[in-house]
Amino acid sequence: MATLTLENAKVLVIGGSSGFGEAVGRHAAAADARVTLASRSADKLRAAAGRIGGQCATAVLDVRDGGAIDNFFAGQEPFDHIVLTAGQLPPPGPLSLEHMKEQADARFWSAVHIARGARFNPGGSLTLVTGSATLRPPKGIAVLSAIGAAVNALSRGLALEMAPVRVNTVIPGPADTPLWDGMPPEQRTARLEQIGKGLPLGRVGTADDVARQIIACMLNPFMTGSLVVLDGGASI
Numbered sequence: 374m375a376t377l378t379l380e381n382a383k384v385l386v387i388g389g390s391s392g393f394g395e396a397v398g399r400h401a402a403a404a405d406a407r408v409t410l411a412s413r414s415a416d417k418l419r420a421a422a423g424r425i426g427g428q429c430a431t432a433v434l435d436v437r438d439g440g441a442i443d444n445f446f447a448g449q450e451p452f453d454h455i456v457l458t459a460g461q462l463p464p465p466g467p468l469s470l471e472h473m474k475e476q477a478d479a480r481f482w483s484a485v486h487i488a489r490g491a492r493f494n495p496g497g498s499l500t501l502v503t504g505s506a507t508l509r510p511p512k513g514i515a516v517l518s519a520i521g522a523a524v525n526a527l528s529r530g531l532a533l534e535m536a537p538v539r540v541n542t543v544i545p546g547p548a549d550t551p552l553w554d555g556m557p558p559e560q561r562t563a564r565l566e567q568i569g570k571g572l573p574l575g576r577v578g579t580a581d582d583v584a585r586q587i588i589a590c591m592l593n594p595f596m597t598g599s600l601v602v603l604d605g606g607a608s609i
């Protein structure tokens with residue numbers, strides 16, 4: 374029977390050095406999981422592991438590089454739960470074709486490589502993360518939204534093809550994480566407050582809000598193929 378705790382579970386968080394991923398790592402470690410955080414920057418990983426405390430392993434991995442993902446999983450024992458939160462915003466303004474392809478590598482093809490390369494213990498799960506723009510694209514980011522929408526569709530197909538491994542996708546709305554740090558601090562605060570005021574709950578999400586949902590995807594043994602919108606009611 375699938376266990377309803379994360380105690381001793383082997384959890385890999387790709388994108389774990391910041392934001393949603395770090396929060397997942399923190400919640401999982403607090404539940405006595407054996408956590409590995411992966412992302413591009415060894416320094417950021419070390420800092421995140423230090424903030425989480427305990428015995429958090431780290432691995433440098435760039436999800437734009439499919440070969441690196443294949444090599445990483447070739448050397449790994451099976452995991453219980455894998456989470457993919459890695460992603461960064463493209464530069465502002467119209468996207469070049471090069472940036473579009475880079476975003477597709479980081480967000481879509483990364484998930485394909487993980488699904489093909491990773492091995493899971495019984496009761497295992499893969500959780501992907503996209504964003505509410507995949508359901509209601511704002512003007513100006515059509516390709517980025519479509520890449521995320523393709524990930525939503527991919528996760529439902531993978532839920533069939535990888536069963537009994539469970540595959541789910543969490544679709545957050547705007548949330549206050551370091552993703553927004555590219556903006557000047559005052560502008561960042563004002564923008565997030567303005568977005569939050571327009572939501573039924575009166576605020577944007579936090580990394581912890583999203584992490585709680587990701588942990589629920591790991592733990593619910595009947596949950597697969599689900600696309601979970603977590604946007605503070607923005608889409609009502």
Ligand SMILES: NC(=O)c1ccc[n+]([C@@H]2O[C@H](COP(=O)([O-])OP(=O)(O)OC[C@H]3O[C@@H](n4cnc5c(N)ncnc54)[C@H](OP(=O)(O)O)[C@@H]3O)[C@@H](O)[C@H]2O)c1
Pocket residue numbers: 387388389390391392393394411412413414415417418434435436437458459460461462479502503504505544545546547548549550551552553
């Ligand atoms: N925050 C929001 O408002 C929001 C809303 C909806 C959707 N999302 C999406 O949710 C995901 C996570 O967002 P977040 O808010 O947690 O962002 P974040 O705080 O900026 O964290 C992003 C994480 O991804 C890692 N990363 C970026 N590019 C990578 C790559 N090529 N290979 C491996 N790791 C990579 C970063 O670490 P390194 O720099 O060390 O690589 C970092 O750990 C992103 O895809 C974002 O687009 C965010």
